[in-house]
Amino acid sequence: MGDVKNLESYAIIGFDGSAIRGLKVHPDSEHIVYPMGNKVCIQEWKTKKMYFLSGHSNSVSTVAISPKGTFVGSGQINHIGFKASAKVWDFKKKIQVGSHELHKVRVESLTFSSDERYMISLGGRDDGCVVLWDCFAESATGTAAATRLTTGDAVTLTALNLRVNSFVTGGDSNLRVWNIRAESKNLDVVDVALGKLRRSVRCIAVNKTDTYGYAGTTTGDMIKFSINYPADPTASVNMCKPALIGCLAKCGPWKKGKRPESVCYSQGIESILIMDDGCLIVGGGDGTIDILDEINWKGSFPKGKVLDPNMPYFKALKSTKLEGSITSLELMESPNLRDNKRLLLAGTRSSEIYAINVATFNPTLVVTCHRCAINDIAFPVGMSGVFATAGSGDVRVWCLETCQELLRIVVPNFTCSTVLFSGDGKSIVSAWNDGNIRAFTPLTGRLMYVIFNTHNKGTSALDMTDDGKTLISGGCEGQVRVWDIRPERQTLKKVLKEHKSPVSAIQVSPNNKEAVSAGTDGSCIIWDLISLSRRQVMYANTLFMCVCFEPQGCQLLTGGSDRRVAYWETGSGNLARELEASKIGAVNGLHITRNGDLFVTGGNDQMVKVSKRTETV
Template identity: 45%
Template structure:
C-alpha cells in the first residue's frame, strides 16, 4: 500500500482561478496603486492585475477568508478567516510588494468579522464574530496586540463592521446590531475607549460605514434601507433618509465620492448614485445579486462592484454604465467536460446553469440557465453539435454549444433525477444513470430520441458512467458499492465489481483492459475488465472521500481530487503521487486533464474553478 509523504512530492503550478467569494462584505478592493483588484476565494486571497488580468495567489489560511482590508499606502493587505468553534481564527498581514506573509495574528475565536487599517499604517483593528465579540488593536510594526475590549455593550447585538477615520490613527468606528460606537485609542494606558452615538429613538442594524473626507461626518447603511448621517465629533445623529423610497433589502455597501455624493449598493442588486442632501437616487442600475462591495479606483471616475452571485462589474462614473469583467459559479460545481479532442474550451455545470469557458483566458463564452434546477452532469457530444446535460428534475436536456438554444428534452428519463450521463463516440447514443439506480440507453437522431433499453442492477444512485471507444461497452459506478461493466449492444451485464464503499468515480485506462475506481473508502482500486478481478489498491487520501478522477490520454498518469481539497497526480504503473496542488478551500467535486495534456482543471463545492499546469510531458503529441 502506497504511503504519501507530502514532503517527497512536487507542487502543482496553479495558473488561473475562476472564482470570487461575493458573500464577503467589502471583499472586493481596488489597491491604492489602481493597478490591481484584491478579493478572496475560499482560503486564498487573489491579487488580479486590472489590465493584464494576471493573477497572484496569497496562500496561508486554513479555512475560508471572511474579511479583507488594504492599508491606505497600499503596503499591506490583511485578511481574516473563519474556523471551527473552539479554535482561534487567524489574521494574516501580507506584504503587498513581496506577495508574502508579513505577520500571522491569532486571538479571535471562530471568526474574524472585519478588519481596518489606520490611515498611517500604524495599527490594525480587528473584530471577532458573534462567538467572540471583541475588538482588538494591533501594532503593525511590532506584530503584537496593544489592547482589546468587548466590541458592543451587553444589551446590544453583534458588531458587524469597523472603519478608521481618514486622518487620525487614534479614532475608529464600529457598528452592528443596535450598536454604533466611536472609539479613542489611548496608547500610554493601552486602552481603547468607546463612546456610544446618540441616535434617539432610531434603532437600526448597520451593515456598512463610510467616513467623509474631512472626518466631520460618517454615513451608515442599514438593513431597513435608509442611511444615517452622524457627526463624528459630537456623536449625534445629524440626519437620515430617504424617508419614503427606502433601498430595498437594505443598504449593503457605501462609498463617498469627492463631490460629496454617495454610491449606494442595496440587497436587491441596485447600485445608486444619490445626493447627500436627501439620499434619493439620481442614477441607478440593476445588477445580478446583492451588492456586497463598492470600491473606487482613484478619484471615483471608475469604480468596481462585487455582488453576492460572485460577479465583478466595472463602472464608468460619468456614463454610469456597467461592464461585467468577472463571472463564476456561486454554488457548488458538479461536473466538468472538454469537447472531444479539443482543449480550447470546457463546460461546467452547477445549480441553475451550465457555463462554457475559454481555457486560456478563463472568459465565460456561454451561459445556459434553467431556473430552480440543478445540473448533475454534462457531456459534449462527439460531433460537437450539442451539449447533453443531466438534471435533478429527471430530464436530459440538449443545447447547442454556440448559442445555448434548447435542442430537445428527454422528459421522465429517470424517476429520481438524472445523476450521470455519457455519450458514444459515433454521437448516436446517450447512456444515462439515475437516482433510482437504473442505466438507460437512448438512441438519438436529428430531431428524435427513443429509449432502447433500461438496465437495472444498481440499488442506489449512479455516480459516474464511462463508455469504451468501440461503443460496445460501458462501465457505471454507483453509491451502492458496485461497478457494473455493461454490454450496450446486447444490454446485459458483463461483469460486476464490489467494494465496501460508495463509488464516486470510475475511469477506463486508454488501453481499456483495466478500470480504476474510487469513492468514500479513500482507496484507488485497479480492476481487470475481462473478469472483474481486483489487481491492486492504493491509499488515495488521508481524509475524506475521492470524488473525481481522470487518466491522461497516454495512460501514464492519472489525477484525483476529493474532500481533502488536494489535487494529486499519480504515476499509473508506479501507483505513487508525483505532484500535489493546494488551492481549493471547498471539497473537490470533479477534475479533468485536458485532451492535449497541457492543463488540469478542477472544480469544487465553493464554486471555484482552478486551472493547473499539467506537470508531465505528453509523448502522444
C-alpha cells in the same frame, strides 16, 4: 519515491461575494484583491494575472488593504468552538508577516489605521471583541468588547482618514467612535447618541476630513453623524462627543407644494462611498446602485400629520440595477483614470464583479462564477480551449486562456448533475435532478431536445458514444438506461436494472462497444452496448464515486469512500492492485490522460493529486 512537487495554480475562476466589503482596489489602481475560498486573490487589472495568498484553514470572511497599499489583511471563518485567525500579508512580497487567533469562530470585519501601524479586527457574534494588531511590532497590543451589553452585535468598522488612532464601529442599535491612547494603547470609546432611533448598521463611510460620516442600515435609510473632532489631528479628543445629525433617505416622486416621500432601499444598504464632491454612491441589498446628491431645498419641509422615521434628503443623479445584493463598492482612480474615465467596481452576493463607468453608469460583467457547488466539468473531445461546468440552475461554457465566461445556459430551480460534449462537438448534453436530459447548442445555448422523465429520482450520470447515436444514463434509483439519439427523436433502447443504489459515474469504453457504471452499492458493472446486457461485475467494500477506462480499454480505475484507487482487469473483472489516494477522505473524481501515463484524483481532503499510472505509489 521521489519528492512530491506542488501544483501551482494557473488561475482560479471565482469570487466570494458573500464577504461584506470583500472586494478591494489597491491604491496603485492596478490590482484588485478579493477572497476566494480559503485563499486571498491579488489580480492585476489589465493582464488578469493572479497571485494567491494561502494560509487560512477555512473560508476567508473579510479582507482589507492598508491606505498606502503596503499590507493586506484577511480574516476567516472557523467551526463553532474554534479560534478564527486574522493574518497580515506583505503586498509586494506576497508573504505572511503576522497572524493572531484572538477571535472565536469568525472575523467579521478588518481595517487598517491611516498610518498603517494597526490592523483593527472585529469578531463575530460568538466573539464580540475588537483587537489591535501592531503591524510594526508584530504583536497584539489591545482588545476590548465591541458593544455594550444592552445593544446588539457590531458587524462593521472603518478607520478615520486624518486621525491615525481613531475608528468607528457599527452594528445592531450601536454606533461608536473609538480612540487609541498613544501611550498605553488602551481603547477609549464614545457612543453616538441615537436617542430613540433604532437601526441596525451594515456599513460605514467617513469623509476625507473626518468631520462627518454615513452609516447604511438594514431598513434602507442612512444615519448621518458628526464626529466633532478638532481640525488639528494632534489635539486632544477627550471631551469630544459625536452627535447624530439625522436619519436620511432618498426622495421619491416630487410633487409641487407637497413634502416628497422618502424611499428606502428595499433590502437595506450594504455599501456606501463618499466621493470628493460630496456625492454618495450607495449599493442596496436589492442590487440597486445610485449616485446621490443633497436636495437643494430652501426652507423647511411641509410638516406631515405623522412623524416620519426618516427625512427625504437625497436625489438620485444616476442609477443602475445589478443581479444580486451589492456587498462591495470600490472606486478605481489613477492618473489614467480620471473624471469620466473613472471606474466603479461592484461585487455582488451572486458572486459577480461588475465594472461601471462613472460617466455613463453602464455595468460590464468582469468576473463571474457559479453560486453553488460545481457538480461536473467537461472538455470537448480533442480540444482544450474551452470547457463546460454544471452547477445549480445553469450550465456555463468558459474560455481556458482568458478564464472568461463564454456562454450561460440557465434552467431555473433545477440542478445540473453532469454535463458532456458530444463526439462531434455540436451539442452539450446535460442531466438534471428533475429527471430530464437536455441538449443545447454550444455556441448559442439553444435547446435542441429534451428527454423527459429519464429517471424518476433524478439523473445522476451520463455518457455518450463517439458517434453521438447512443446515450447511456444513470439514475438515483439505480437504473442504467440506454437511449437511441436521432435529430428527430430520442427513444429508449433498454433499461438495465442491476444497481441497488444511485449510479455515481458512467463511462463508455474507447472502442464504443462497452460501458461501465459505478454505484454507491459497492458494485461496478461493465455493460455490452451491442447485446445490451451485463458482461462483467466487480464488487468492493466501498461506495464507488468515480470510474475511468485507461486509453487501451484493458483496465479500469475506480475511486470511492475507501480512499483508494483500484485497478481492475476489464476482461476478467479481477482486482489488479490498489493504491492509497488519500489519507483522510473519499476519492470523488478521477481522470486519465489520453496517453495513459498520468491520472488525476480529487476528493474530500481538498487536494488534487497527479500520479503516474504505472508506478506503485
